[in-house]
Amino acid sequence: MEAKLKQELIETFGERLTKAAKMYLDNCSRCGLCIEACHAYASSPETRYTAVGRAQNIRRLYEEYFKKGKIAKKLNEAVELDDHWMEKVYETAYTCTGCRRCMTYCPFGIDTGVIQGIAKMLLITADQEPKTLTMLADMSIAKAKTIEKTKENFAAAAKNLEAEVLQRWRSEGGEEVVPLDVQDANVLYVALAGKHSIIPAAAIMNAAKEKWSLSYFEAVNFGAFVGNPAKTKEIAGRIIEEAKRLNIKEVVICECGTAYRVMKHMSGEKPFKVITFAELIARYVEQGRIKLDKSKLPAKVTYHDPCQIARQGGIYEQPRYVLGQLTDNFVEMTPNRQANWCCGGGGGLVAMGEKDFRMKSAKVKADQVKATGAEVLCTACENCHTQLSDLNEHYGLGVKVEYLSDLTAKALVQD
Amino acid sequence: MVNQIFYLITVPMVYVAVAWCIVGIVVKVARVAKAPAHPFTLKVFPDKDHPVPSPVWGALSMPTVRRHNPTFWVFLILFHLGIAVLILAHLDLLPWFNIYPEDSEHMIGNGAVGVVVTTAILYFLLRRFASPLREISVPADYLLLFLLFCTAMSGDIISWANSWSENGFVLTKQDFGAYLNGLFHFSWADPAEAIDGGHYVVLVVHVFLANLFLMVLPFSKIMHTFFAIPLNKLRRG
Numbered sequence: 288m289e290a291k292l293k294q295e296l297i298e299t300f301g302e303r304l305t306k307a308a309k310m311y312l313d314n315c316s317r318c319g320l321c322i323e324a325c326h327a328y329a330s331s332p333e334t335r336y337t338a339v340g341r342a343q344n345i346r347r348l349y350e351e352y353f354k355k356g357k358i359a360k361k362l363n364e365a366v367e368l369d370d371h372w373m374e375k376v377y378e379t380a381y382t383c384t385g386c387r388r389c390m391t392y393c394p395f396g397i398d399t400g401v402i403q404g405i406a407k408m409l410l411i412t413a414d415q416e417p418k419t420l421t422m423l424a425d426m427s428i429a430k431a432k433t434i435e436k437t438k439e440n441f442a443a444a445a446k447n448l449e450a451e452v453l454q455r456w457r458s459e460g461g462e463e464v465v466p467l468d469v470q471d472a473n474v475l476y477v478a479l480a481g482k483h484s485i486i487p488a489a490a491i492m493n494a495a496k497e498k499w500s501l502s503y504f505e506a507v508n509f510g511a512f513v514g515n516p517a518k519t520k521e522i523a524g525r526i527i528e529e530a531k532r533l534n535i536k537e538v539v540i541c542e543c544g545t546a547y548r549v550m551k552h553m554s555g556e557k558p559f560k561v562i563t564f565a566e567l568i569a570r571y572v573e574q575g576r577i578k579l580d581k582s583k584l585p586a587k588v589t590y591h592d593p594c595q596i597a598r599q600g601g602i603y604e605q606p607r608y609v610l611g612q613l614t615d616n617f618v619e620m621t622p623n624r625q626a627n628w629c630c631g632g633g634g635g636l637v638a639m640g641e642k643d644f645r646m647k648s649a650k651v652k653a654d655q656v657k658a659t660g661a662e663v664l665c666t667a668c669e670n671c672h673t674q675l676s677d678l679n680e681h682y683g684l685g686v687k688v689e690y691l692s693d694l695t696a697k698a699l700v701q702d
Numbered sequence: 703m704v705n706q707i708f709y710l711i712t713v714p715m716v717y718v719a720v721a722w723c724i725v726g727i728v729v730k731v732a733r734v735a736k737a738p739a740h741p742f743t744l745k746v747f748p749d750k751d752h753p754v755p756s757p758v759w760g761a762l763s764m765p766t767v768r769r770h771n772p773t774f775w776v777f778l779i780l781f782h783l784g785i786a787v788l789i790l791a792h793l794d795l796l797p798w799f800n801i802y803p804e805d806s807e808h809m810i811g812n813g814a815v816g817v818v819v820t821t822a823i824l825y826f827l828l829r830r831f832a833s834p835l836r837e838i839s840v841p842a843d844y845l846l847l848f849l850l851f852c853t854a855m856s857g858d859i860i861s862w863a864n865s866w867s868e869n870g871f872v873l874t875k876q877d878f879g880a881y882l883n884g885l886f887h888f889s890w891a892d893p894a895e896a897i898d899g900g901h902y903v904v905l906v907v908h909v910f911l912a913n914l915f916l917m918v919l920p921f922s923k924i925m926h927t928f929f930a931i932p933l934n935k936l937r938r939g
Contacts, residue, residue, distance in 0.1 A: 305738050305739060306734055306735070306737045306738065306739055306740065306932075307739075307740040307744055307936055308740070310734060310932065310933050310936075311933075313734075313923070313925060313929070314923055314925060316843075316923045316926060317838050317839055317843055317923075318767075319834065319838060320767060320771060320774070322834055322838075323770065324770075334834045334837040337834075340838055343840075354921075359921055361841070362840065362841045362842035362845060363840050363841075363842045364840045364841070390746045391746060391766060392766055392770050393766065394761075394764045394766055394930075395930055395933040395934065396746070396760075396934055396936060396938075397933070398936070398937075400744075401740065401744065552743050552745075553741070553742040555742075597747070598746055599746070600747060601748070625747070625748065
């Protein structure tokens with residue numbers, strides 16, 4: 288490794304040493320409690336797939352470059368940063384889904400995500416991060432720059448969805464089926480790139496007679512996946528600016544856990560509320576703005592808590608409340624809520640491909656789903672949906688993986 | 703020569719170790735305090751059934767350990783409570799503390815607390831030799847526990863085992879009190895002049911190991927003593 292790059296990497300590391308990072312790196316007692324928290328270790332018992340194992344790859348660099356004393360360095364197994372060690376850094380960054388289940392085991396609550404963030408920044412500085420994620424992040428940023436030129440095409444594409452939305456719910460007279468650029472709307476709905484993320488949501492919001500507007504931007508934040516704070520901010524900033532321009536009351540993030548966490552918890556103060564679509568559905572049901580027909584879902588249903596909206600967002604009960612209105616045949620996974628196993632697809636792994644690793648590291652999730660005996664596996668996150676679908680196929684689970692929004696839209700009572 | 707070394711260990715080295723420890727802790731805490739705050743919340747959300755406890759209670763009672771490894775938790779609680787009692791027991795040697803009667807031969811805990819702490823340390827040490835903990839442990843982990851074990855063991859000998867002799871206590875609470883009081887008042891007196899008996903050498907070993915521990919503390923993960931509460935606060939948001 289060139290000396291100049293090495294120096295740059297050490298500086299990058301230093302810039303990431305917040306109070307939290309310093310405390311996390313200094314105080315881990317390597318008690319090993321987090322070992323059993325990780326789905327990857329539970330599925331494939333190798334200590335490199337544990338929170339402490341991953342953190343040690345970064346902690347040993349910290350000992351070398353940010354601590355003093357030759358003896359202490361030896362005793363703490365400090366290592367030099369070189370090309371070989373960058374492979375370990377990569378392992379720290381991209382074998383962890385950022386589910387933060389380990390935080391609920393650690394007596395100090397050490398957040399592996401923060402240490403993982405250092406690893407990701409080192410890889411970005413060394414130009415060794417997964418290029419797919421960077422490319423996708425750059426595309427999102429570029430879209431903001433050319434938005435005025437593409438608005439017309441976007442509007443035409445939205446118009447094309449109308450028929451499918453109307454099949455789920457007839458629109459109220461005089462209203463647009465998929466409205467865009469609605470000034471002073473109550474809701475700015477931020478979807479993913481794909482009609483599956485728009486059609487059920489549009490039907491539900493129209494059924495609830497909501498004054499809503501579809502965002503021109505996709506919710507997913509590849510900047511967060513790749514671990515680049517500047518790009519994360521820029522991607523989220525597009526939506527924030529749009530919401531401000533339209534004087535929106537609430538930004539509702541579609542079923543995308545990372546997008547929700549970034550917008551709700553990682554983007555500072557905003558002049559509007561941020562909620563998940565699951566919360567919006569629960570509100571509509573509670574207020575009687577939509578009615579659901581339980582006969583549409585006779586199968587046995589279970590629910591997977593997406594880490595980014597559950598453990599990271601506290602959205603545990605709202606999806607269950609909605610499911611309670613959709614079926615009388617609901618069964619919980621064990622464990623669930625805060626202790627739920629991660630699906631194994633987060634942290635950019637789904638976007639990167641990595642199917643072999645994803646399947647190997649999430650066997651415990653597959654076993655957990657199988658043990659419920661459910662026929663329908665519902666979730667409220669696109670990443671989880673993709674990963675659970677892959678697990679379903681790989682392990683022959685025989686379940687139907689469904690979005691909460693889709694189940695809801697299919698059960699709308701057409702009064 | 704030996705007497706001089708013993709004196710260096712039991713008097714000047716104690717002052718150096720305590721000063722080193724205090725300055726080290728202050729510098730370490732100041733460095734963390736000076737670092738920028740994390741740009742966003744690191745909170746993990748609770749649910750109704752398993753609320754994340756308050757930072758202080760979380761740090762003291764370690765509910766996540768109790769939930770996931772009850773055996774480890776029992777030893778951790780015994781160790782930490784034991785250490786708290788031992789700190790109190792050492793302070794009680796000073797004349798203005800009178801938790802145990804002044805004329806008592808025993809320190810607080812009658813030596814049993816030290817044995818409990820030693821057993822817990824031995825458990826912490828032995829579990830590190832088993833997989834998968836062995837794979838994530840570094841030499842510093844073993845050495846620190848070994849140092850703690852030896853310090854506690856030598857403490858057990860002078861606080862408990864020294865009463866096993868035919869004539870009862872060789873060293874008593876009053877002996878230790880006189881020594882500590884001398885240190886506290888910077889008398890620079892040689893404790894060997896006031897304390898005699900075959901167990902004096904064990905006292906010197908205990909003080910030497912305790913000095914080492916104090917000097918290592920600011921550079922070790924034992925600093926979690928000061929950071930456990932802020933760390934738990936981060937998780938709570």
